[in-house]
Amino acid sequence: MLIFLFYLGPLSAQTLKEITDQDTTNIKSLDAPSQDIISVFLDCQTCDNNYIRQQVNFVNYVRDPTLGQLHLFITRQGTAGGGSVFTLSFIGKKDFLEINNTLTYISVQTNTRDEEREGLNTKITLGLVPYVAHTSMADKLFVSISDVEIEQTPQEDKWQNWIFEVYGGIDFSKETSVSVLDLRYGLSAEHITEEWRIRLRPYFNYNKRDFVRNEEVIESILHRNGFSGRAVKSINQHWSVGLFTNVVSSTFSNIDLGISVAPAIEFSIFPYKQALRKEVTVAYSAGFDRRTYMEETIFGKMEESLPGHALEFGVRIRQPWGSLRVQLEGSQFLHDLEKYRISFDSNLAWRVYKGFSVNLSSELGIVRDQLSLPKGDVSLEDILLSQRQLATSFGISMSVGMSYSFGSIYNSIVNTRL
Template identity: 40%
Template sequence: MVKHIVMLTATLALLLISPSHSDTHQLMEKALRVFIDCPSCDLDYIRENIPYVHYLRDWTEAEVHILVTIRETGSGGREYTLTFIGKQRFRNLNDTLTYISSNDATDDEIRKGLVHKLKLGLMRYVAHTPVADFLTIQYLKKVTTAQQIDRWKNWIFSIRLNVFSNGEKLTRFTSSFGNISAKKITLDWKIIFQIYGNYNESTFRYPGTRLTSISRSHGIRSSIVRSLTDHWSLGFFVNYFSSSYRNIRWQIYGSPALEFNVFPYSESTRRSLTISYAMEPQAVAYVEETIFNKVQEFLWKQSLMVGVSFQQPWGRLAISVLGSQYLHDLSKNRVVLFSSASWRIFKGFSVNIFGQYSRIRDQLSLPRLGATPEEVLLRRKELETTYSYFLSFGISYAFGSLFSNVVNTRFDDRLNGGYSIQVSL
């Protein structure tokens, strides 16, 4: 079976019949005003390859707001959803395009693919501006062979190893992490199997003294998720875990789980509100005897999680709350609150918040003999606590010219190594 692949490209025809500088200036004054909402995109590359629109710093002044959201595909690549939101004279003229990169795509291939989709999406808006007279639209037809058969049946296998090291004359730190994974992700099934290991070593030297801190962890994660409807999912998880830091020699646990999404899963790149429940039997053995005089035990644990996520023109918001408790003693429980938000409050002013707070009442694996001062300072063992948290807070305010069309990369390497000012807690 022969198929045709259609590729639509648009380029700006400059200097074919070169207008004067003043004519060009007047032409660009009427160009489309665009705000690209994509922190991870190469904006300089986009400006260079789509020079026939105005790029604004503030979304409130734009005629087209382009919101780019990203999620991983089953093959290990990425799906970029480009939502074109018409504003002002283009109000209610919206569109959505997608670009899917392969799992081995380079950064250059990805940015070229994104630029191609951006050009396609912008055409319906640029067509209503004087710049349209300088655009050329081409139709390219290619003949391909019959559809390729996937002999791997959607299975993806990967092997990864990361090693990080830094040091000075008296200190040294080395960290290594590796994993082997196999996964199959389709619209109906999500199957993931992973083996991983982590090793961290810190060395400190003083006159006549040498201290070394080593922590190890490894485990196996496996999950099978079945899509029931556009709102319901059923999952089953089996995991193995070992950690010297947490005093766990080995832990095996499995859990069936059910999840409900208030919004259709097909809208998950823009909004989601999920509620999930899991029942988890655990078998665990400890490295040292615990504060509850246990060296091994069998436990039942239940958990409920609620998560909400929105990616809208005003910014991004993600909040989740996880509550869990052991059934043999309901006072042994934990509540975890996670929040991440980026909010454009008014023109040029935005607030960014990222943090997590945990209320902890379930440290069953703490060693009975506690930790020595050396183990505390070197963080070799988990310590007793009733809470933990981290928080990052930042504000930014930009004002001045609305336009940011110029690309100038001179001295970028040196300038990017300079100082920045950040407000954080």
């Protein structure tokens, strides 16, 4: 059975909500005056934007949000089953001011890339229907809804919401006097439900570099192997508790074996369900770190137990005007309060005005906790080959980027030729 929907009159906000709650699978629009075609700013960092513009071609796409009648803001988040949830926010501007709506598209793990983008396009088309209905194209709009067989959800999940991934990679290059071999492999296991988020990840990294100088071969071998695990329990929409464990062996950090365990608690100012668009959190953890070293440290230690704690403040915001991420973290060893680290990390992407955008990022750190530095002088070879971690009391990095675009306001045409 096919259900045909014709829309011939004005559209209220309530009617808009009713229409966009339906499952629409096919839309055909006829020719319309160019001035009556909706202008849309497509805002998605994880989509195949060229494919969307090519397939959903009954609107005009503009290059800047201030030029559009509609801001289509799409965010993506992973699901417990290994798929993705796309949240489509249709934000009305100018003629459609305050006519907003939100749709959700779920792509399961077994979807191919093509199936995922096709499904997303169908949902985008559905969300555009009410806005097209506001224009003179309304009497030329045809919508069909076909019967859909709903698959029954299996009663039992033999994997119990666990997702496993095995990965590996190798990089090799060789020249007359230099050869490089990098190996990486590991496993991740993740369990996500409304109540729990558990992640277990063993990892292995091996890096070998050979340099030939005056017929002498200089060999550099580094490895970093370990295991990281976390289990986080949801208490409510603002509180959660967790347990973090790490095991590491690193030649660069002079750690033969390091084991750390730290319980933690986190408070989210906004409900966790809003985390996709805005998140402000405060987290505190306290635990211990047991280490054995490959070489004697500058403090005369071959092994030690280190109690410590950490406090972290984080802000993550993604809105149509851009995105902001700020993280301030302080950690301290409790056996010696003068051994601490403070780090600040930020990134801002801001659409300031028509076509003008600014990107700012910075990393600042005060370092007073390098307890694993090996005793003795560091050779020039170790420095040049990055064999050892070097002593430092601070770290700073900053970047600034600006862009300005101007010219034709439309960017609907797709051309992938050479």
